Amino acid sequence: MVSANGEFELGFFSLGNSNSWYLGIQYKRAFGTVAWVANRDAPLTTSSGTLTLSSEGKLIIQNGTNMTIWSSSSSKSLGNPVAQLLDSGNLVIRTYNNSDTGLIWESFDFPYNSLLPGMRLGKNLVTGLDWSLKSWKRNNDLSPGIFQLKLDISGYPQMFLWDGSARYLRLGPWNGVSFSGVPNWGPSDIFNSEFVLNEKEMYYKYDFIYSSGLIRISTEPDGQIIRYTWTDGYNTWKPSILLQPDYCDAYARCGEYASCNSNSLCSCLDRFQPKNVKAWSRLNFSEGCVPEKQLHCSDKDGFVQQLNKKLPDTRRSTYNLSMNLKECEMKCLKNCSCTAYANTNITKEGSGCLIWFGGLIDIKEQGQSPDVFYVRVASGASSSSRARRIALIVIVTIVSILAVALIFYLWHVRRYRKQNREGEMMENEIDDGREDLPLFDFRTIANATNNFSSNFKLGEGGFGPVYKGVLENGKEIAVKRRSTCSAQGTEEFRNEVSCIAKLQHRNLVRLLGWSTEEGERILIYEYMPNKSLDYFIFGDTDQRASLNWPKRYNIINGIAKGLLYLHEDSRLRVIHRDLKTSNILLDYHLNPRISDFGTARRFADSQTEANTARVVGTYGYMSPEYAIEGEFSVKSDVYSFGVMIIEIVSGKKNRFFNHPGHNLNLIGHAWTGYNEDNLMELIDVPIQESGEEHEVYRVIHIGLLCVQQYPEDRPDMSSVLKMLSSKVPLPRPNQPVFFTERRLNEANPSHSQDGFSICSQTNTFFAPR
Incomplete structure (x- = not known):
C-alpha cells in the first residue's frame, strides 16, 4: 500500500x-x-x-x-x-x-521510535491514550528497547526519558520555544513546533515547513534523541543530535538547590550552601544544598534570579497560563510553601505563571539558555546595616588588593631574575636539540599575537594558552606560552625543544622556534587551521558529520604512520606518553599531526621499555601497566592509539561514557559489542550510512587488539599499519582491561579526581607512585 x-x-x-x-x-x-x-x-x-x-x-x-x-x-x-x-x-x-x-x-x-510531522507526543486525558516514543532494542533489532520518551503530566507537564521503570533524564517543560533541557530543540527554519495544553489534551507536535521534504525525530537504542532531515542531493539522512546524554543529564545528579556544570561537578545555587560539607568535599553531592538563612515566610523574603540553567523538576508545581510574572511573584510570596517561580512561556515579554513547591532538583547549567527562574531566599540585613557592611567590605578589599599587589610585584621581580638565569642556562643545555631551530625574540612574538590578545587565543592546555600569530612576512604560526600556574615547567619545555626539533614527518606537528626572553617559556609551531581532532569527533552534529568515514579512516592511518616514525624510523626512538584526541591537530586538508611532546621520552636503539616514579598522562588513554606500575614502552602508545581508534569510530569519549545496560567505559562497551556481534550500536551516526560497514568493523577490531591487557599481546605500529592497509586476517583480541572511573580512582588514590592543573584547563596529571 x-x-x-x-x-x-x-x-x-x-x-x-x-x-x-x-x-x-x-x-x-x-x-x-x-x-x-x-x-x-x-x-x-x-x-x-x-x-x-x-x-x-x-x-x-x-x-x-x-x-x-x-x-x-x-x-x-x-x-x-x-x-x-x-x-x-x-x-x-x-x-x-x-x-x-x-x-x-x-x-x-x-507511535514507536520515530516522531513524524503531525504526530503527537503526550496524553489524551479523555481517552487515556498515551503518545510516547520507545527505542528499538538495537539498530538491527526492532523489538522494544529500554528507553521511552514520555510526557509526565503531574504538576506542569514536562518530558522525561525513561530507562525501563526509572527516570533516566528530564528534558523539562515546554517553555514556548523548546523543552527547557534541550535549548536547541525548538523552532528553526525547517519546522514549527506547538505544545497544546488544555483540559482534554496535553501534547507536543511539529510540522515540517517544506512540503517536499522529509524529517523525523528518533529515540535511539543508546538514549540519544536525533532529528533526521533527508537531503536529496546526497540521498541520505542528515542527523542533528537534539539530546546526547552526559554526566549532568543523569536525573537529580546534584540533589536539592544545586546545579551540575560542564566540569561534571555540582555547585549550590546563590544563597545556598552544602547540606553535608564533608560529603560535598569528597564529591558526593547527593544530599544537595540548604539555604544559608531560613525563610521568614513574610515580606522579608526575596528572590534570586537564576540564568542559563535548565528549569527545575516541575512535578511539585502548579501553573496558571493567564498570569504575568509580577502576579506570579506575588502569588509565590503569599504561599509559605512556594520556593520558586517563572514564566511558563518565554516568547515575547513572557506570560503564564509556574510555581514550585518543596526542594528544587535536577538543575543543569546551560550556556545561552533562554530560561529564567527566581528562587526564594531570606532577605539580608536592613539597608543601613547593609550599607555599613558594604563600606567595610570595600575598605578591606582595597587594603587586600594593595597588599597582594605589593607581594606580587616583589615575587615577579624575583621570578624574572631567576627565569632569566634559567633561560641563559637552558640555551646552553639544549643546543643539541635545536640545531637549525631559530630563537625568536619576545617582541616579534608579542607583535605577531597582538600582545597575546584574547581575540587571538586558540585554546589552553596543561602547559599554558595557545595563540594564533602572524609574522611580518605573513606566515601564520601557533604560539604556546607557558602559564604561570602551569604544573609543567622547565623540564617539559626543554624536553619538547630537544625532542621535536630532531623529528621531521608529515604526521608530526612542526616546531618552528622557541624563546626564553623576558623569563618566558614560549614555543612556536606551524599553524593548524582545523584545531584538534576532539573538536570534531566530540563536537556538535555538524562538526561530527563533516568527518565522514573516509576522512576518519585517513586520520587513523595518519596517526599510525606518525607513531611508526616515532617508534622505529626516526633518529630517536620516542615514546609520546600522552597520546589523546586533543593532541592530534588537523591541517588544511584534515591530515593529522601529532603534537605536545612535553612529556615524551627518548629511548636508545637497544632500549624497549622503562619505568618511572612520575606517571604522566591522561585518564582513559593510559595503558594499565603504565597507570598502575609506571612501566612504559612503545606498547603504551599503542594502547592509547587503540583508545583513540574507538573514540574516532564512535564519536564518544572513553571517560564519562554512560550506558544504561552496564557501567563499563567505552572500551568495555566496544568489547561487549564485539562479543555479541553488535558493533553497529557503537558506530557514530554520521558514518553508519557510509556503506563501509565491513571496513569500520575491521578498524574497531584493530582498536581492540591495541587495547589488550598485556603489552606483549598488542601489535606494534608496523603491524597495525599492515592491518589497516591490507586485508590480512586479524587474530581474535583478548579481553581488555576496562573499569569504571570510580574504580580507577580507588585503585590509585594518589591520582587526583580529574587531574586538573590549578588552571583547570587540562586533564594531564603528574602523580607519584
Missing part, C-alpha cells in the same frame, strides 16, 4: 538476514528507513503471513497457521470500512464514503 504522494509504503519487511518479519510503514525515497511498526512485540518467524481488514474495521495480522499475532485496537466498529495510508505516513481506518471524519483508528495514535 503506497500513499498518494508516493512518500510512504506499507508492507511486510525484515532487516538484513533476520528471520523476523514485521508489518510496517517505510519511506520509499529513503528506502529501508522504518517510520512505524505494527507487530513490534510479535514478529512473524517466517515470510508466511497475511494482513486483512475485518468487516468491523480491524486490521489483523495472521501467521502461516492462521493464528492472529496482532490486531488494531478500537472501541468502535464500522460498516464498510477502508484502510488508507495518508500522505503524512499515518495509516487510518475510516468509513468508505467519508475521508475527513469517522476515523476509528490511526497509527499516529501508536
Whole structure:
C-alpha cells in the first residue's frame, strides 16, 4: 500500500538476514528507513503471513497457521470500512464514503521510535491514550528497547526519558520555544513546533515547513534523541543530535538547590550552601544544598534570579497560563510553601505563571539558555546595616588588593631574575636539540599575537594558552606560552625543544622556534587551521558529520604512520606518553599531526621499555601497566592509539561514557559489542550510512587488539599499519582491561579526581607512585 504522494509504503519487511518479519510503514525515497511498526512485540518467524481488514474495521495480522499475532485496537466498529495510508505516513481506518471524519483508528495514535510531522507526543486525558516514543532494542533489532520518551503530566507537564521503570533524564517543560533541557530543540527554519495544553489534551507536535521534504525525530537504542532531515542531493539522512546524554543529564545528579556544570561537578545555587560539607568535599553531592538563612515566610523574603540553567523538576508545581510574572511573584510570596517561580512561556515579554513547591532538583547549567527562574531566599540585613557592611567590605578589599599587589610585584621581580638565569642556562643545555631551530625574540612574538590578545587565543592546555600569530612576512604560526600556574615547567619545555626539533614527518606537528626572553617559556609551531581532532569527533552534529568515514579512516592511518616514525624510523626512538584526541591537530586538508611532546621520552636503539616514579598522562588513554606500575614502552602508545581508534569510530569519549545496560567505559562497551556481534550500536551516526560497514568493523577490531591487557599481546605500529592497509586476517583480541572511573580512582588514590592543573584547563596529571 503506497500513499498518494508516493512518500510512504506499507508492507511486510525484515532487516538484513533476520528471520523476523514485521508489518510496517517505510519511506520509499529513503528506502529501508522504518517510520512505524505494527507487530513490534510479535514478529512473524517466517515470510508466511497475511494482513486483512475485518468487516468491523480491524486490521489483523495472521501467521502461516492462521493464528492472529496482532490486531488494531478500537472501541468502535464500522460498516464498510477502508484502510488508507495518508500522505503524512499515518495509516487510518475510516468509513468508505467519508475521508475527513469517522476515523476509528490511526497509527499516529501508536507511535514507536520515530516522531513524524503531525504526530503527537503526550496524553489524551479523555481517552487515556498515551503518545510516547520507545527505542528499538538495537539498530538491527526492532523489538522494544529500554528507553521511552514520555510526557509526565503531574504538576506542569514536562518530558522525561525513561530507562525501563526509572527516570533516566528530564528534558523539562515546554517553555514556548523548546523543552527547557534541550535549548536547541525548538523552532528553526525547517519546522514549527506547538505544545497544546488544555483540559482534554496535553501534547507536543511539529510540522515540517517544506512540503517536499522529509524529517523525523528518533529515540535511539543508546538514549540519544536525533532529528533526521533527508537531503536529496546526497540521498541520505542528515542527523542533528537534539539530546546526547552526559554526566549532568543523569536525573537529580546534584540533589536539592544545586546545579551540575560542564566540569561534571555540582555547585549550590546563590544563597545556598552544602547540606553535608564533608560529603560535598569528597564529591558526593547527593544530599544537595540548604539555604544559608531560613525563610521568614513574610515580606522579608526575596528572590534570586537564576540564568542559563535548565528549569527545575516541575512535578511539585502548579501553573496558571493567564498570569504575568509580577502576579506570579506575588502569588509565590503569599504561599509559605512556594520556593520558586517563572514564566511558563518565554516568547515575547513572557506570560503564564509556574510555581514550585518543596526542594528544587535536577538543575543543569546551560550556556545561552533562554530560561529564567527566581528562587526564594531570606532577605539580608536592613539597608543601613547593609550599607555599613558594604563600606567595610570595600575598605578591606582595597587594603587586600594593595597588599597582594605589593607581594606580587616583589615575587615577579624575583621570578624574572631567576627565569632569566634559567633561560641563559637552558640555551646552553639544549643546543643539541635545536640545531637549525631559530630563537625568536619576545617582541616579534608579542607583535605577531597582538600582545597575546584574547581575540587571538586558540585554546589552553596543561602547559599554558595557545595563540594564533602572524609574522611580518605573513606566515601564520601557533604560539604556546607557558602559564604561570602551569604544573609543567622547565623540564617539559626543554624536553619538547630537544625532542621535536630532531623529528621531521608529515604526521608530526612542526616546531618552528622557541624563546626564553623576558623569563618566558614560549614555543612556536606551524599553524593548524582545523584545531584538534576532539573538536570534531566530540563536537556538535555538524562538526561530527563533516568527518565522514573516509576522512576518519585517513586520520587513523595518519596517526599510525606518525607513531611508526616515532617508534622505529626516526633518529630517536620516542615514546609520546600522552597520546589523546586533543593532541592530534588537523591541517588544511584534515591530515593529522601529532603534537605536545612535553612529556615524551627518548629511548636508545637497544632500549624497549622503562619505568618511572612520575606517571604522566591522561585518564582513559593510559595503558594499565603504565597507570598502575609506571612501566612504559612503545606498547603504551599503542594502547592509547587503540583508545583513540574507538573514540574516532564512535564519536564518544572513553571517560564519562554512560550506558544504561552496564557501567563499563567505552572500551568495555566496544568489547561487549564485539562479543555479541553488535558493533553497529557503537558506530557514530554520521558514518553508519557510509556503506563501509565491513571496513569500520575491521578498524574497531584493530582498536581492540591495541587495547589488550598485556603489552606483549598488542601489535606494534608496523603491524597495525599492515592491518589497516591490507586485508590480512586479524587474530581474535583478548579481553581488555576496562573499569569504571570510580574504580580507577580507588585503585590509585594518589591520582587526583580529574587531574586538573590549578588552571583547570587540562586533564594531564603528574602523580607519584
